[in-house]
Amino acid sequence: MKAFTLFLVLAIAATLAPSILAKEFLVGDSTGWTINYDYESWAKGKEFHVGDKLVFKYPKGIHNVIRVDNATAYEKCLVTTETEALSSGNDVITLTTPGKTWYICGVIRHCAEGEQKIAIEVLPKKLSSGSGPSPSTTSASKGSSFAPTHHDGWMIAIFGILVMIIIV
Numbered sequence: 001m002k003a004f005t006l007f008l009v010l011a012i013a014a015t016l017a018p019s020i021l022a023k024e025f026l027v028g029d030s031t032g033w034t035i036n037y038d039y040e041s042w043a044k045g046k047e048f049h050v051g052d053k054l055v056f057k058y059p060k061g062i063h064n065v066i067r068v069d070n071a072t073a074y075e076k077c078l079v080t081t082e083t084e085a086l087s088s089g090n091d092v093i094t095l096t097t098p099g100k101t102w103y104i105c106g107v108i109r110h111c112a113e114g115e116q117k118i119a120i121e122v123l124p125k126k127l128s129s130g131s132g133p134s135p136s137t138t139s140a141s142k143g144s145s146f147a148p149t150h151h152d153g154w155m156i157a158i159f160g161i162l163v164m165i166i167i168v
């Protein structure tokens with residue numbers, strides 16, 4: 001009976017593990033996505049990894065979120081027409097590529113005068129010590145906005161051990 005309970009708990013842990021591993025960042029915390037907020041300070045000290053999510057929250061219709069593809073566009077708040085703006089008011093962006101990434105608000109003057117912009121450095125996905133990095137997986141997920149979340153075996157193992165300590 002005890003073994004079955006343990007199995008159940010481990011199964012649940014394995015299911016929950018990806019959501020624990022992939023972090024969700026609420027941009028601006030409780031302030032959300034707005035003008036006159038220091039997003040540079042907000043991003044400072046945070047570690048963003050591939051697979052993590054950025055959540056932009058704002059009243060729908062007031063702001064939007066546009067990804068710009070270089071530092072100059074970010075500095076000068078240049079919006080290219082081919083970039084589609086996210087405007088749901090609760091925009092979730094999954095970070096798929098390591099490197100620098102920039103987002104600005106495309107509503108007139110919000111970026112230029114209200115500093116409504118954010119630049120972040122995306123670090124590669126945390127590697128699991130068990131299976132090691134798989135180059136084929138990395139290249140397969142490139143170019144597609146869909147990033148499957150991979151399980152980190154060791155995290156599940158640690159979780160399992162913790163559960164066993166609690167149960168026994």
Ligand SMILES: [Cu+2]
Nearest residue numbers: 063105107110
């Ligand atoms: Cu705005």
